[in-house]
Amino acid sequence: MSDFETVIGLEVHIELQTESKMFCSCANRFGDPPNTNICPVCLGLPGALPRPNAAGIDAAIRMALALGCRVAKRSKFDRKNYFYPDLPKGYQISQLDEPIGADGQVEVPLGGSVRILRVQLEEDAGKLQHEAQGAVVDFNRAGVPLLEIVSAPDLRSPQEARAYWEEIRRIALALGISDARMEEGSVRADANISLRIAGSEELNPRVEIKNMNSFRFLERALAYETERQTGIYRQGGRVEQETRGWDDPRGVTFSQRSKEEAEDYRYFPEPDLLPFAIDPGHVEELRASLPELPARRRQRLVALGLQEEQVRLIAESGGRTAFFDGAMAAGGDPGEAAKWICGDLARLENDGRFDFGQPAFPAAELGELLGAVAKGELTGPGSKQVVQLLARRGGTVASAIAELGLGKIDDLEAVRAEVRQVLAEQPKAVADLAAGKQQVMGFLVGQVMRRTRGRVAPDVASRLITEEVGQ
Amino acid sequence: MAEQGIVARLAALARLELDAGEADTLERDLGAILEHVERLRALRLSDVDATYWTTQAAQGMRPDEHRPGLEVEDALSSAAARAGRFLLVPGMREDG
Numbered sequence: 135m136s137d138f139e140t141v142i143g144l145e146v147h148i149e150l151q152t153e154s155k156m157f158c159s160c161a162n163r164f165g166d167p168p169n170t171n172i173c174p175v176c177l178g179l180p181g182a183l184p185r186p187n188a189a190g191i192d193a194a195i196r197m198a199l200a201l202g203c204r205v206a207k208r209s210k211f212d213r214k215n216y217f218y219p220d221l222p223k224g225y226q227i228s229q230l231d232e233p234i235g236a237d238g239q240v241e242v243p244l245g246g247s248v249r250i251l252r253v254q255l256e257e258d259a260g261k262l263q264h265e266a267q268g269a270v271v272d273f274n275r276a277g278v279p280l281l282e283i284v285s286a287p288d289l290r291s292p293q294e295a296r297a298y299w300e301e302i303r304r305i306a307l308a309l310g311i312s313d314a315r316m317e318e319g320s321v322r323a324d325a326n327i328s329l330r331i332a333g334s335e336e337l338n339p340r341v342e343i344k345n346m347n348s349f350r351f352l353e354r355a356l357a358y359e360t361e362r363q364t365g366i367y368r369q370g371g372r373v374e375q376e377t378r379g380w381d382d383p384r385g386v387t388f389s390q391r392s393k394e395e396a397e398d399y400r401y402f403p404e405p406d407l408l409p410f411a412i413d414p415g416h417v418e419e420l421r422a423s424l425p426e427l428p429a430r431r432r433q434r435l436v437a438l439g440l441q442e443e444q445v446r447l448i449a450e451s452g453g454r455t456a457f458f459d460g461a462m463a464a465g466g467d468p469g470e471a472a473k474w475i476c477g478d479l480a481r482l483e484n485d486g487r488f489d490f491g492q493p494a495f496p497a498a499e500l501g502e503l504l505g506a507v508a509k510g511e512l513t514g515p516g517s518k519q520v521v522q523l524l525a526r527r528g529g530t531v532a533s534a535i536a537e538l539g540l541g542k543i544d545d546l547e548a549v550r551a552e553v554r555q556v557l558a559e560q561p562k563a564v565a566d567l568a569a570g571k572q573q574v575m576g577f578l579v580g581q582v583m584r585r586t587r588g589r590v591a592p593d594v595a596s597r598l599i600t601e602e603v604g605q
Numbered sequence: 606m607a608e609q610g611i612v613a614r615l616a617a618l619a620r621l622e623l624d625a626g627e628a629d630t631l632e633r634d635l636g637a638i639l640e641h642v643e644r645l646r647a648l649r650l651s652d653v654d655a656t657y658w659t660t661q662a663a664q665g666m667r668p669d670e671h672r673p674g675l676e677v678e679d680a681l682s683s684a685a686a687r688a689g690r691f692l693l694v695p696g697m698r699e700d701g
Contacts, residue, residue, distance in 0.1 A: 152669050153669045153670060153671050154667075154669055154670060154671035155671075158674070159667070159671055159672045160671060160674045161671040162671070167690055168677075168689070169680060169690050169691065169692070170677065171671075171674065172675050172677070174674075174675065176674075177675070177680060185666070185667040186666050187666070187667055187669050188666035188667060188668060189668075189669035191666065219692075262694075264696065265688075265696075267688065267696075268686075268688075268693050268694055268695050268696045269693070269694050269695070269696055270688050270691035270692065270693055271691060271692040271694060272690075402657075403657040405657065405658070407664050408658055408662060408663055409658070409663065410663050410666070411663050
């Protein structure tokens with residue numbers, strides 16, 4: 135073989151954020167003490183019968199619509215049989231041949247268009263921890279609704295696979311159907327990867343890498359597999375169809391077991407659940423309720439002239455997008471609003487001191503702030519203090535300016551008096567500046583800011599310092 | 606007839622304790638069921654679709670509300686082994 139092409143398909147699993155589990159009324163809640171949210175249904179006790187959660191079905195329909203899928207008029211559940219201690223019934227309720235959604239497509243940043251084969255509902259398994267005395271099982275997660283989104287093998291590189299997965303996660307967040315927390319395992323992916331001669335249509339034996347919960351792991355594991363399989367073909371060998379695990383510390387995949395075929399799971403229609411109809415009218419209602427999706431958000435932000443990184447940061451969060459839109463509506467300049475959202479406010483958010491989803495002050499106040507700066511009523515440094523105060527206590531820009539005493543000092547002679555005071559207190563810096571050390575200028579401007587609590591525009595301060603020192 | 610000893614084997618797998626009388630009764634019942642299934646095999650069904658459900662009704666849905674289920678002590682009381690609030694099972698390879 136000469137030049138190879140990587141062929142990757144992804145199965146993304148997303149835990150739905152419902153009140154209750156998929157087939158019983160146990161709470162669907164992460165972080166409770168082990169085996170708190172359990173009942174005869176999710177423990178698979180004899181005689182217990184499942185009943186589907188309407189909200190789980192709706193979430194699946196909404197995801198199917200967001201991915202441009204055809205929504206089935208009739209759907210059903212099937213049993214997927216396998217034996218493992220995290221699966222108390224000995225089978226998982228899943229969907230085989232009548233999934234809720236099929237034949238969709240999603241546009242992935244840098245990755246082009248990826249076909250979606252199916253969107254189906256199933257239930258999550260419990261959690262197994264391996265310990266010295268054996269394995270311990272917590273069934274809180276058993277029966278939590280799990281959405282499985284299966285892509286066609288349309289991805290051509292580990293980077294594309296990652297971009298696709300990230301986009302699916304962003305869509306789930308935009309729809310509000312999942313908290314999509316990677317660190318809690320709410321979003322996981324299985325990847326199928328094979329190689330073929332570039333341009334050919336054949337599909338070679340594929341390796342499945344299961345249960346990854348990090349974008350970085352996925353990208354690294356797929357990069358490793360590409361090299362491993364290339365090496366095998368170059369030496370004239372054959373790639374085994376199998377499941378491999380990813381060992382991140384060692385940076386290698388390792389053989390786990392030969393790949394199951396569907397027959398191994400002895401699928402059959404779930405006898406405890408009847409097929410169900412999906413009312414087209416209801417589907418249209420759900421379609422009408424879809425929020426703006428990330429791809430559309432990005433287009434809109436790009437059209438406003440924002441920088442690529444700003445677009446990415448704002449569009450990936452519904453809260454940030456809404457905040458940005460709110461500031462725009464209040465007359466803010468798009469570029470300036472983006473700077474605040476991706477700068478000071480994003481930093482406050484990272485420190486847990488601001489939440490775009492439940493902001494301490496309305497987005498319109500950011501618009502007000504930008505207006506005040508543009509009109510020269512507030513300096514750059516002063517505006518930072520205002521935002522800090524608003525993030526801490528809420529309120530309005532006007533009240534914060536008054537409270538902080540930040541009205542800009544417009545009287546040039548008053549500013550000059552402040553500058554002279556600073557220069558008198560900093561003879562060494564003045565000498566250095568006079569000797570041509572321009573780097574002390576920042577320090578001196580900072581001193582003026584400190585003295586005036588940011589009420590002087592930095593460029594005015596700088597100009598007056600130059601004038602004063604030059605005299 | 607059911608295979609000799611099959612009930613005892615199934616009971617062991619299901620962790621059921623049966624006395625001799627119960628085992629005999631179950632073995633007789635199981636034998637009768639298997640005989641009946643054997644008779645059904647005589648039917649020619651190659652052109653009949655499988656019947657998975659015997660009703661045309663559609664599945665009803667449940668509103669998304671949660672309520673308490675089992676207490677952990679009740680749930681684990683039938684477990685063969687436990688470790689605190691966890692069910693304990695024999696160790697196995699991580700990959701399953």
